[in-house]
Amino acid sequence: MFYPFTDFTRPIASQSSCDSPSTPEFPELYNKSSPITMASLLDQLRGLSTVDCDTLDAHVARIYGPFADCTSNQAIVLAEITKVDTDGKLIYQSLIDEVIPIAHWMSGNQTDATVEELAAELLAVGLALRFAPHLNGFIHIQTNPKWCYSTEKTVKNAERIMAHVKHLSPNFDTSRVCIKIPATWEGLQACRVLENRHSIATLATMVFSMEQVALAVDAGCRYVAPYVNELRVHLDATYTDANKDRAALFCGAAQRYCDQVASATEAAHGSLNLQTQTQVMAASLTSVDEVMRLAGAVKHITVSPPLLTELEATPAAGWPGAGTVGAAAAAAITGPNGDALRLKELIRDQSQWRLAFTRAEAGESERKLGQAIGIFCDMQEQIERLVRRWDLTGKKAVSGG
Template sequence: MGSPESLLDVLRSYSAVDCDTFDIEGERQLGPFVDCTSNQAIAYHELIRLNEDGKPLHAELIEDAVDYASAKRSSYPDVAVAELAVETMMVKLALRIVPYLKGYSHIQTNPKYSYNKQKTIENAKRIVAIFKDLDPAYDAQRVCIKIPSTWEGLQACRELENQGISTLATTMFCLEQAALAAHVGCTYIAPYINELRVHFDENYVDQHKAFDFCGSAQRYYEKIGSKTQVLPASLTSIQEVMKLAGAHHITVAPHLLTKLAETPANPWKGETGSVFKGKAEEEAVDYSDIVEDESAWRLAFTRSQEGKGEVKIIQAINIFCEKQDGLEGLTRR
């Protein structure tokens, strides 16, 4: 007789479930997963972990990444060794998790390039090259590059997708961003259900969670026949996760995955899939007049939700830049 069905089992019957972590233990225990998502914050907090003896858990990985970056200095003369070492550390962490995945490894570009199309493109190509260099047997088609959903970032996504590199438009908060992401051909978008601040300020609660946006984006993509898939992120409870059952993909942090696996599906009195139910007749908006017009798109984005989306992405980029600084600091120490 099999074990009772858990909420994680139920979620997997509705959506492709991804892990939002660089901690390999969760994947071992609860995998395999489809994709593994990450960012500078996840990388930083994984790399500063200590082992049972109180020593850095990943000291050898960090040292190896710095050695690799130093050796590659001539290949990337315009990139600081610390920055290249950060990219290498993230790829090394991702490669440890590959055996527990069916799909993509997601690595985020340097958030300091959020408003620079060309540097974002170069950064993405460098990340793919590092994957190939560190593990020649790894299929580079399984790398997905996460890029903040600014105008410049989404134009970079267009060029990368045209060159065969999969992209995910991250830090997304409104339909103006989602429409542009589909137009440029992103493989995924990541609607942030909670603004990023909630994960770093325990007293802060997002009063405008993006459930409605997430549901509208998925219905919009299905109506226009877009290949882009919705992958909600930034979740704080299993109740939030289960409301999103039915998303194309969903990425979940280890502590929530554990709770889902430990919670029996029967009885479950919370909502399941409510975000995607009952709104099929909502009015379709036509974004064709702004997706090729930078000025019009920027203005529409600025005015969306009375500016809340723009405020949230600025906040997220700032937090990720702080974590990028922290990662570069690790390499220098």
């Protein structure tokens, strides 16, 4: 299964009735013969960084939750809505049947999105709301990647997502919704509009360079999500990101940059709003070693179900990699990308920022961003094709055809 990369004091809501898999994705999680008697790597990780869940599978949350946040994207939504039970029936059929008519109704009242696009948004929201009882923080919903080069369309997309939340769950606290937006120039300007004009929380995702981090912090994003591995590794089992060790150090450097900006803000104004301070959420992880290297180096780490399984099953005592825990915080990335003064100037000049981003890491940052956008666009289109098929099937069933 494709699992790409993912301080609140609100009480965790009780579990509501919802569609859920009758056969869990990871059956080994549900056959524990005895309780854990010693601290696991997951316990150790939770003591060093906030652990978020990179899935929309509520069964995983019931085993390992509660979590702070839940992260999602088009790939995760696609994986979830296509799951079937032991009889071969779609697990989320009732959600699908609910949202497609809503998408048709909404389509008649606006021209900004198609029925398929609206249904894709509603499916993501519906799945996230089903996961929310296992969280005490944000549900993260990613905007349509096809609009990542349009500030206006991305803002409208985010506003629609918030409206979908209120439509599907009128009593849900929308301050717990965070909109994930690809970290293009246009996307980060959309974050600025949403944070500053609409008080909508945002996460800058698909981050590979300090140029993106600096602009996200300036825009007021609640989170930046650097990818430790480029997205291709989750699709091609034969491919390894040769730059992942440096990317882990970059995550630590990004967190230090966020902390430095926060300290400067506090010194200038005499106070600091912790809820609006940008935090790093490391993402796109493929191994326990990668996760533990980031422990304590960043505020948040979003972890996929397979890695959660391995982290909980591994005792912290005697783990061979103990000496590497938190290693991503040990050394800063030096050189032009870490130049705070240069970054401060870049974020005020679009053309210079674009040029610097193009040149970052010898062009690798821009390449990886483009790759991630392309993959998520493919996933978005797959969801839309499924919606068209399900919609046609439903109409035939109603008409008796």
